[in-house]
Amino acid sequence: MRAIIFLAIVGVAFGNLCKGVNKRDINAAFAAARVGSAAIFGNSCPGFDFDSVALSGKCKAIVKQATCYGLQAASHYDSDVVNYGQLASDVSNMEELGNLACAQARGCFLQVSAAMEACKAANADFVQDTIDAAESAYKENFEDKAAAFAKSSKGSLLGDLASMALDRFSSADDIQDFIEEHLTEGVKSDASAAAAEAQALAKGWCDDGCTSSTARFLEGIFGHMNGGGCDDASEFCGECQSRAASYFARNQLPCCIEKVVRRGIVAYDYVIANYSDALESYGAAVGSGLSASGLAEAKAIRDRVVEEFGCVSAVYSANRPECA
Known part of the structure; x- marks a missing residue:
C-alpha cells in the first residue's frame, strides 16, 4: 500500500x-x-x-x-x-x-x-x-503606504485595526516586547505541543495519501454544490447547505479528513478551556479602540461567521463517517 x-x-x-x-x-x-x-x-x-x-x-x-x-x-x-x-x-x-x-x-x-x-x-x-x-x-x-491606507480607511474595521497597529508597533522592538509580555512558559509549552501534533498529523496525512482522496471528495462536492441558488462560495447557509447535505447523503467524508477535523475540535476546546479569559481580554482591548462604525462592522462579521459555521457544523454533525 x-x-x-x-x-x-x-x-x-x-x-x-x-x-x-x-x-x-x-x-x-x-x-x-x-x-x-x-x-x-x-x-x-x-x-x-x-x-x-x-x-x-x-x-x-x-x-x-x-x-x-x-x-x-x-x-x-x-x-x-x-x-x-x-x-x-x-x-x-x-x-x-x-x-x-x-x-x-x-x-x-x-x-x-x-x-x-x-x-x-x-x-x-x-x-x-x-x-x-x-x-x-x-x-x-511600506510604512507610508500603511499609514495612507489607515488614514483613507478610517472608520472601517481594517482601517481602525491598521491605525491601532501603527500606534502600538512602531519598531521591531515593540513587537518583540509584546510577544515576550504574553509568551508565558505555559504558552510556550502548548505551542511546542501543538507544533508536534501538527507535524504528526501532516506526516500521517501524507503517508496515507490523503491529499488525493481529499481532492476527489472536494471535486465531487464542489461540482455538486455549484449551480441552482448556490452561486457564491462565500455563502454556505441556505441552498448551498442543502446541496452539500444531499451530496453527503450518498458520499462519505474520507476518514483521513475526519481525523484532522476531530483533532481540530479537540484543539479548539483546549484553547477555549485554557485561554478564554485572555481572548476575551484581547477582544475587549481591540473593541475599545474601534470606532462606532468599525465596531459595528466587526460585530456583523462575527455574526455572519457564527451563522455560517453553524450551518457547516450541522451538515458535518449529521454526516460524520464511521472511522476506526
Whole structure:
C-alpha cells in the first residue's frame, strides 16, 4: 500500500503547474524575490544566495510550482464572486501542489534551515542584523503606504485595526516586547505541543495519501454544490447547505479528513478551556479602540461567521463517517 501511495505521489509531483503560465511572469516573481532577499540578507549574510537556496536541490520544484500556482490562482479567482465551479476546477492544481509538498517540503525545509545555520555561523549578530534590515525595508517601502491606507480607511474595521497597529508597533522592538509580555512558559509549552501534533498529523496525512482522496471528495462536492441558488462560495447557509447535505447523503467524508477535523475540535476546546479569559481580554482591548462604525462592522462579521459555521457544523454533525 505504501509503495502504491509513493508511486502516486511521484507521478503527481512531476505534474507541471507552470504549463500555460507566462515565463516572464515567473521570472519577474523570482527577480522580486532576489531583490527582497538582498535587502534582508545583504548585510547580515552576504554569502546567502536566493537561487542556490530556493531554486535548486530539494526546493527547486516546490518553489517553482508554488510560484506558478500563485500566478494561476490570481487569474483564476479574479472575479467579484467566486463560485463552487471555480473551486472544483482548481482542486487538481491544489492536489498536485499538495502531493509535491508531501514529497519534498521536509527536504526543502532542511535545505533552508542549513542555509540559515551557515549565516548564523558566519555572523554572531545574524538574527538581530536581519531583523534590523527587515525593519528598514518596511519603513522605506511600506510604512507610508500603511499609514495612507489607515488614514483613507478610517472608520472601517481594517482601517481602525491598521491605525491601532501603527500606534502600538512602531519598531521591531515593540513587537518583540509584546510577544515576550504574553509568551508565558505555559504558552510556550502548548505551542511546542501543538507544533508536534501538527507535524504528526501532516506526516500521517501524507503517508496515507490523503491529499488525493481529499481532492476527489472536494471535486465531487464542489461540482455538486455549484449551480441552482448556490452561486457564491462565500455563502454556505441556505441552498448551498442543502446541496452539500444531499451530496453527503450518498458520499462519505474520507476518514483521513475526519481525523484532522476531530483533532481540530479537540484543539479548539483546549484553547477555549485554557485561554478564554485572555481572548476575551484581547477582544475587549481591540473593541475599545474601534470606532462606532468599525465596531459595528466587526460585530456583523462575527455574526455572519457564527451563522455560517453553524450551518457547516450541522451538515458535518449529521454526516460524520464511521472511522476506526
